[in-house]
Amino acid sequence: xxxVTLKQIAETLGISITTASKALKDYxxxxxxxxxxxxxxxxxxxxxxxxxxxxxxxKESKTIGLIVPExxxxxxxxxxxxxxxxxxxxGYLVIILQSNESYELEKKQIDLLLSKRVDGVLISLANGxxxxxxxxxxxxxxxxxxxxxxxxxxxxxxxxxxxxxxxxYTATQHLIDNGCKRIAHFRGPLLPQNxxxxxxxxxQALVDNNxxxxxxxxxxxxxxxxxxxxxxxxxxLKDHKDVDGxxxxxxxxxxxxxxxxxxxxxxxxxxxxxxxxSNWFMSSVINPRLTTIDQPGYKMGKTAFKLLYKExxxxxxxxxxxxxxxxxxxxxxxxxxxxxxxxSKT
Amino acid sequence: xxxVTLKQIAETLGISITTASKALKDYxxxxxxxxxxxxxxxxxxxxxxxxxxxxxxxKESKTIGLIVPExxxxxxxxxxxxxxxxxxxxGYLVIILQSNESYELEKKQIDLLLSKRVDGVLISLANGxxxxxxxxxxxxxxxxxxxxxxxxxxxxxxxxxxxxxxxxYTATQHLIDNGCKRIAHFRGPLLPQNxxxxxxxxxQALVDNNxxxxxxxxxxxxxxxxxxxxxxxxxxLKDHKDVDGxxxxxxxxxxxxxxxxxxxxxxxxxxxxxxxxSNWFMSSVINPRLTTIDQPGYKMGKTAFKLLYKExxxxxxxxxxxxxxxxxxxxxxxxxxxxxxxxSKT
DNA sequence: CGATTTTCCGAAAACGTTTTCGATTGTGTA
DNA sequence: TACACAATCGAAAACGTTTTCGGAAAATCG
Numbered sequence: 001x002x003x004v005t006l007k008q009i010a011e012t013l014g015i016s017i018t019t020a021s022k023a024l025k026d027y028x029x030x031x032x033x034x035x036x037x038x039x040x041x042x043x044x045x046x047x048x049x050x051x052x053x054x055x056x057x058x059k060e061s062k063t064i065g066l067i068v069p070e071x072x073x074x075x076x077x078x079x080x081x082x083x084x085x086x087x088x089x090x091g092y093l094v095i096i097l098q099s100n101e102s103y104e105l106e107k108k109q110i111d112l113l114l115s116k117r118v119d120g121v122l123i124s125l126a127n128g129x130x131x132x133x134x135x136x137x138x139x140x141x142x143x144x145x146x147x148x149x150x151x152x153x154x155x156x157x158x159x160x161x162x163x164x165x166x167x168x169y170t171a172t173q174h175l176i177d178n179g180c181k182r183i184a185h186f187r188g189p190l191l192p193q194n195x196x197x198x199x200x201x202x203x204q205a206l207v208d209n210n211x212x213x214x215x216x217x218x219x220x221x222x223x224x225x226x227x228x229x230x231x232x233x234x235x236x237l238k239d240h241k242d243v244d245g246x247x248x249x250x251x252x253x254x255x256x257x258x259x260x261x262x263x264x265x266x267x268x269x270x271x272x273x274x275x276x277x278s279n280w281f282m283s284s285v286i287n288p289r290l291t292t293i294d295q296p297g298y299k300m301g302k303t304a305f306k307l308l309y310k311e312x313x314x315x316x317x318x319x320x321x322x323x324x325x326x327x328x329x330x331x332x333x334x335x336x337x338x339x340x341x342x343x344s345k346t
Numbered sequence: 347x348x349x350v351t352l353k354q355i356a357e358t359l360g361i362s363i364t365t366a367s368k369a370l371k372d373y374x375x376x377x378x379x380x381x382x383x384x385x386x387x388x389x390x391x392x393x394x395x396x397x398x399x400x401x402x403x404x405k406e407s408k409t410i411g412l413i414v415p416e417x418x419x420x421x422x423x424x425x426x427x428x429x430x431x432x433x434x435x436x437g438y439l440v441i442i443l444q445s446n447e448s449y450e451l452e453k454k455q456i457d458l459l460l461s462k463r464v465d466g467v468l469i470s471l472a473n474g475x476x477x478x479x480x481x482x483x484x485x486x487x488x489x490x491x492x493x494x495x496x497x498x499x500x501x502x503x504x505x506x507x508x509x510x511x512x513x514x515y516t517a518t519q520h521l522i523d524n525g526c527k528r529i530a531h532f533r534g535p536l537l538p539q540n541x542x543x544x545x546x547x548x549x550q551a552l553v554d555n556n557x558x559x560x561x562x563x564x565x566x567x568x569x570x571x572x573x574x575x576x577x578x579x580x581x582x583l584k585d586h587k588d589v590d591g592x593x594x595x596x597x598x599x600x601x602x603x604x605x606x607x608x609x610x611x612x613x614x615x616x617x618x619x620x621x622x623x624s625n626w627f628m629s630s631v632i633n634p635r636l637t638t639i640d641q642p643g644y645k646m647g648k649t650a651f652k653l654l655y656k657e658x659x660x661x662x663x664x665x666x667x668x669x670x671x672x673x674x675x676x677x678x679x680x681x682x683x684x685x686x687x688x689x690s691k692t
Numbered sequence: 693c694g695a696t697t698t699t700c701c702g703a704a705a706a707c708g709t710t711t712t713c714g715a716t717t718g719t720g721t722a
Numbered sequence: 723t724a725c726a727c728a729a730t731c732g733a734a735a736a737c738g739t740t741t742t743c744g745g746a747a748a749a750t751c752g
Binding site: 005006007017018021022025027049050052053054055056057058 | 741
Binding site: 051074115140282 | 407487
């Protein structure tokens with residue numbers, strides 16, 4: 001009934017707990033015969049070391065924490081998959097928490113992770129997160145942290161991101177190259193860095209191409225939902241009859257917009273060209289298929305864990321941390337929601 | 347640097363570890379003054395009990411394990427969200443593992459969870475899982491288990507499912523009610539129970555309505571992908587020119603089929619009616635929008651955890667387990683991929 | 693055969709907490 | 723004064739492992 005312990009193995013074999021422990025870990029100072037005996041018994045008894053006792057002793061939980069704003073999300077679930085896959089390779093387990101885009105929850109969950117003594121944490125910030133005291137708790141306790149996607153530049157740790165600004169620039173440039181003159185932008189909330197950077201890239205592309213920047217063409221969305229996409233698509237057409245292109249912060253919203261335009265009989269891309277962001281699976285299924293920026297979620301997850309693993313190892317060897325931020329490549333995927341057919345990297 | 351311990355608190359306050367511990371947990375045999383002192387110091391020192399020491403002592407890890415075949419999946423990520431939400435309410439953390447539809451991995455991961463001494467595990471079986479010895483390991487160690495969605499009837503534990511057979515019956519009936527005479531079925535692999543049950547429901551509906559059952563109209567898919575949907579859609583039309591309806595095991599495949607039919611100029615629902623399964627978000631966006639069975643992922647996650655929690659509590663109180671299987675309601679969502687417009691529950 | 697090395701083993705401490713049970717002090721009562 | 727009783731505290735064991743260190747037995751060597 002109760003899980004079998006080293007003590008039981010030792011007793012039935014008439015040896016000490018010490019020897020049993022050492023036998024299982026192939027210490028050189030135990031005979032081949034004893035090793036065989038111990039290992040065999042452990043096998044038949046289905047012995048599994050009590051991870052908590054081990055952690056208590058070794059200070060290594062072989063567990064990391066992961067905090068994401070939302071699980072049900074193509075991008076984040078891809079990231080999760082990448083993280084789990086990579087973690088497993090190194091023998092790490094991952095505890096997943098959801099901040100639901102709330103700063104308060106995020107804070108509470110870091111506390112939780114801290115008391116669980118995770119070896120490190122990966123985080124993608126909630127939209128509402130403006131200050132970073134809760135991250136400081138991690139720093140103080142010296143638990144490695146790496147941020148991905150939704151990061152805070154100010155926090156001193158490793159990061160993995162895409163170049164949102166450049167990608168947005170490319171997207172907008174593509175619209176301009178296709179002859180668009182009045183390009184709107186559906187952006188995300190004010191705080192998160194990606195939202196800002198994508199807006200900046202959009203604006204920069206306009207300026208560099210001598211297309212006048214008109215603030216009234218920029219719409220700030222709240223929850224970045226399908227319905228918001230529909231709503232703002234309609235509103236945009238009411239506000240500006242001359243719009244001929246939109247760069248939209250995220251695919252889900254773009255798909256909402258396309259749906260609304262289809263309902264209204266607006267022709268895409270003839271009347272309006274649309275570029276999204278993320279390259280969700282849906283984007284290649286909607287009609288017309290959506291031109292978008294591919295955002296490599298799985299890869300981001302993998303590299304995020306790799307960076308964290310490096311930090312964990314450095315800490316174990318008492319070496320100073322070596323923070324770096326790696327920037328993953330994005331790609332403009334051109335489909336039917338914009339006219340021209342060429343491919344460019346960003 | 348190092349996390350602060352009870353010992354430190356006790357020493358700086360000049361009291362014993364025992365008293366410090368008891369003060370924090372509001373034992374009656376410590377004075378209000380001491381309690382205040384200890385609590386204040388704990389607060390300012392940001393003390394967090396070492397979860398491993400606690401677990402080692404109390405045998406309660408306040409952690410559960412979750413094994414799903416695939417994370418990047420609308421249904422499963424919804425389930426995950428439900429589980430995490432509910433677990434958090436009860437102070438539980440969840441470790442997520444992915445079986446990638448592989449029996450071997452599933453087995454390994456149960457081992458992992460076992461050595462982590464999780465308080466319970468939630469599992470949705472991999473498609474390839476045919477025997478259940480690995481689950482027995484859990485039983486033997488007496489760690490509560492509940493299965494959801496992809497279950498094994500033979501295993502003795504709590505389960506939460508939908509009535510796949512009934513739902514499939516309803517879906518097929520709907521096709522028949524719409525005048526379909528030659529109804530194909532794209533089904534999943536042979537092993538998993540849902541795949542079998544949905545097929546059985548399909549067949550039963552045909553029989554009950556005196557529509558001849560033709561085995562050659564049933565296609566067995568392997569990986570249930572978008573591309574497979576496209577492939578078999580084309581193949582079906584080559585094999586059977588007279589098909590006028592398809593009941594498809596899962597929305598993703600259905601969407602592949604719709605895409606292919608759209609390319610081929612086949613009219614939906616005029617030439618062929620289609621019913622999917624799951625009610626993914628995509629299904630309400632594709633053109634034509636897909637009639638499908640709604641599968642309540644979030645709710646399934648919540649109830650799965652609730653059942654597990656009950657078992658955990660029962661075990662703690664040394665009560666006998668009380669296995670039950672709860673069946674969640676599904677709903678036929680009628681959209682444009684089938685003609686008629688009425689709503690029925692299943 | 694004595695000395696030295698090698699081989700193998702185990703005692704014990706430590707990780708940080710929880711909990712039982714006894715000890716001490718103070719207070720009130722007879 | 724003696725006693726009972728409540729209030730407050732702490733010693734110590736326990737959870738299951740890892741690892742250091744010392745020592746006994748066996749093997750090797752001169």
